[in-house]
Amino acid sequence: MPEPVPDAVRAAVLPLAAEVLGALDPGAVPASLAAVRRFAPRRRVSAGAGPLWLAVERDDAFRARVARAWSHAHPGLAADLLADPPAAGEDADRLDLAVGAVLLRPDGWQARVSAVTTPPAGAEAPARPDADPAHRAHRAEAELRRLAARLTAETERADAAEAELVALRRELRRLRSDADRSRSEARRAAEHAAEVAAAAERVHAETAKVRASADDDRRRAEDLARVAREDAAALRELAQVRVRLLLDTLVEAGSALREELALPPATRMPADLVAPPTPGPAGPAARPTSRGRFADDPALLDDLLAMPRAHLVVDGYNVSKLAWPDQSLAEQRRRLTERLATVAGRTGAEVTCCFDGRDADLGTRAPNGPRGVRVLFSQGEIADDLIRRLVRAEPPGRVVVAVTSDRALGADLEAAGARVLPSATLLARLGRV
Template identity: 55%
Template sequence: MTKRAQTAGGADELPADVRAAILRTAAEVLGSLEPTEVPVALRQVHRFAPRRRATAGALPLWTTLTLDDGFRGRVARVWSQARPTLADSLVGTHDGVDDHEVAELAAGSAAEVAVGAWLLRPAGWEDLLVAASRALAEQGTVEGGVPARTLEAAQERADRAEADAAQLAARLGVALVEAEEARSDAATLRREQRRLRSDADRARSEARRALGEAQADRVEAERLRVEAGDLLARAMDVERSAEAERLVVRGESRLARGLAETRVRLLLDTIVDAADALRDELALPPVGLGPADLVAPSGDQGPAPRRTSRGRAATDPALLDDLLALPHAHLVVDGYNVSKSAYGELSLADQRHRLVGALANLAGRTGVEITCCFDGQEGPRRTGGYARGVRVLFSVGEIADDLIRRLVRAEPPGRVVVVVTSDQQVVADVQAGGAWAVPAETLLARLTRL
């Protein structure tokens, strides 16, 4: 095959009318495709008007035909269906043709043969394309004596002019789209401006209404202040009346008390006189011993002695073990006083959880009753349930120190009550109530041995 035959398929080697016929067929096929079937490179051309696809989209159409065998094959099938006889003649040369057969095929319709050879590309299609091109060149001039080359040049100029016009039309379309978008943006801005103006009017209306409500509130507050002043004046009058009545009642009480004392004294005098008369009548001898003589030297034992620490320090964990080993011992713990000494870096909730958990272990090992007191807040009394065997109390309307004092006072005399706190005021109060007091460090040392 000659070099000319090898290069005959290029766009520059094809006659203009052959190339135009191929592009027209490709444009018709492109218009019949579904959007999903259109090659990516031709999607923009697919949007063109049908009469403009072959001219305005000539370059992408030719590039796709050259590079995309699938699209070229689809165009070849459409061309073959329209010209089945010529297509069969071209395809029938798959075993190769000699120069005579090529010349006969090309002599019929040189342009159609060139188009079919380029699209179908049977065996020897390059020779067919060269022969058809030569036949087209030998056909001479067109009507009027105008050379074919001149006509082709004019056609090319017309194609370029139409392509330029299409490009300008595309630019115009883009400009129109941008103008439409600008108009849409302007309309959006106008709507936003109206909305903002409406919001501003609404805000001003709400501000006026709020100002009116504030003025009404000030008037109401002034009225309430006047009423409060009147109520205060009446309360002061009632207080003065109550104070006067209290003075009267106090005077009457003093008078009644004096009368009662007089009656009691008169009764005592009567009893004493009667006793003296009875002593005289019975001739009783005078008393030989005074009260001091009747006092037994060792009979008065005083208050019952309390178990002592036997010389051990209050911080000795063994002392706490001895106290908890006593029957029915009750351990009362000042919660935050102990937890802040050991877990001060934790939150209060975590401190409570750690301390109550450790006390639960102690209760499980010793069986002692344990009550842990924490400072609470206003509201109904709550009991915690952090661990089994530990009673958790939160003070309500008082501090935990006062709750501990009340717990100590509520215990019956003689029961062993051990209060764990480092607050010296609480220590003094509970010891005065008969309870034991050990510092927080003693309990913490005991808990570390669990």
Template identity: 40%
Template sequence: MPLSDAPDDLTPEAAVASAQSGDDHVEPVLPEVVRQRVISLAAGAMTGVPLDELPMPLRRVAKFAPNRRARLGGPVIAMQLSGDPLLRQRLATRIVNDAGDLGAAILEGVAPAAADPVEVAALAYLARPDGWRSMVDESTEAVRAEAEGSVAAERIRDVEQRLARAEHDRAVARVEADKLRDELARLRDETTGLREEVRSLGKSLRESQARERKATDMLSAEKGRAVRAAADHDAEVRRLRAKLAEAESAAGAQRQSAKDARAVDDARLWLLLETIGQAAVGLRRELALDPTDKLPADFVADTSADRPENASGAGAARALDADDPARLDQLLSLPKAHMIVDGYNVTKKGYAEISLEQQRNRLIAGVGGLVAQTRAEVTVVFDGAERVHGLPPAPRGVRVLFSRKGETADELIRRLVRAEPAGRPIVVISSDKEVVDGVRRHGAYPLSSDTLLRRLSRS
């Protein structure tokens, strides 16, 4: 009879006994988790039960704390619950009352859908209401299904992890295989190269050995000739020493004669220069020539060239037809020398890897240092097609010109050379054959762009 249908004067123990009266006495097989829950509930319900009301096997177990009671006396409790219906009835009454609404629902034979199947199975097993076996079976199936689902999910996760690791390992293996293939190909290429090198070295070794044998033979022959030549050389040295002594004696006499002649020439030259200087002073006074603040190149620049907005004028030199930087220094040391530079011809040969603006600035700065050293007049000419405004200020003594529209830098250079008076040393720096030939016809000294670049590199 369900607990809700019992008479009012029926106690909970009587209700549990009434609910169990019609059930089969064959014990069901419980899952381990349900069995442990039954033992735990029974162990807790034993608290407060007088020892004399408990079976003898449980009296010693009842003295333990509930947790130790379930852990240490679990088998004894389970055996007593299955074999002593009266004990199970007493404990079930306490357990059902403590379970509250869930216990009342179990006594009515109803298992709430949201209830824990383990708890439902344990309470149904202990209270044993009508239909308790089906409740235990259903809860057991739910527990087993949940356990199997957990196991299956765990297996699935394990399989997925293994698959992920396998995929990662396969990707790593592919990468390593590619690396090994590349390394193998590289080693094959190196092996081929080494084989060729070994063959080449073997051939070179054989040739060297043949040359060594030939050189040994030649050395033996040369040693014999050297012995003979040494004897002849010693005789020749003795003869030459005798002649050297005679020559030194004659040279001493010649040096004394030359010293006397040079003293006479120096006196004559000093007198000539003094006469010319006095004549030049008188001629300048007679012609009333005043110093000028403009040079011939300035007149050409005013009429036939464009100056950058910040260009400045100066002075420099003329040179010999040679590529030695020392010759350039020699020419620039001449009085009133004027050096004209074909700008882009020099920069594109010396530092073509940088921009045109950087080329111009580098060349102008370089010749500025040269002007500071030599005090010469320097004019740098650039082709007008590359003209740009806003150049940085030119160093003192450096004139920067751009050819005007319709005229090239080569033509402007020739115009500057023609404007200079005859006899003034003019140096033209350019590797352009037409420029070199043109200025040479007008008495200038052309030097290659390499000469100036080498001279600037020493500054």
């Protein structure tokens, strides 16, 4: 167990440790000395002696800082203590040597500390420190060096404090300027906020007026809508009565005409009665209106098929080869006729689809065509001529819609009174099926 350090050595170490503590940056202060550092410089030694000495004994980093400060004030003694072997002679002050030994901790430092209280070997009586003039001169020189080092350190500290003071004053001026600017901006912001609040109040008042006016307009509109609904209901009822009366009149007139003429019910259509080709000119017939639609508009086809007793005549392969060019002819016929059957079922129109007979070993009419679609194959003629005869067989005034992209055939069909639409229009209509 190490021997206790004499009080004289401890008393010499503590002021230096307190001085070093005051010069440390806040981040480098040991946790055990944080409270001591907040003391006034004159009270650190007296009030914080215990924590200071424990830090010197146990905190190697703090003791190293104190040792550097002591070595700066006693460079000769520090060099002698750290020499191997130690070169400090008997003429050196034993207290200074003990302080250096406690701080630097060279080999055998405890002996140096014990020498403070142990008289030199062979001495008859302890000599007074001030009895020898050389000893006093050495002590004075050592004290002078210590004071000079301390003066240098204090001067450097004063210069640093002055520089810090200048920087703090500069920072204070900047902060004051920023504070003035902030107050000015805050004042402007407050004025702007007051203006915005006043504008918001005005907008709120205007909004309330507009809301009240809108409520009045809504009530008036609801009243007008109620009256309009009542008037519309009355007009609708009147129109229904008129239409019912007119329809009853037409039905009765038609029944009377059928009885008068003794007309049997229609069992066959004109397309069923198409005979072999016979020469003879056919005059142009009236065409239904398109309502301003273009020929490639599928809606035009819908409008035409929605007319009473409309007849759709399709150039089969002209349409199917455009839609499914990679499929076989039989598959093309199947796909086209199935889709045409759907159109016939939805519109109620008569649908006839014509194919060239040389491409199929069939008769004039397909035996198993889809429901609602008349499938015809030309025999001894091309399908174009069959389509021409079908259109010419229709009575004038009936809506006949022919679908083909063959220009020559289309011109002949238009001359015969049919409305000709391109194949792409029908395909666009079939795409919605």
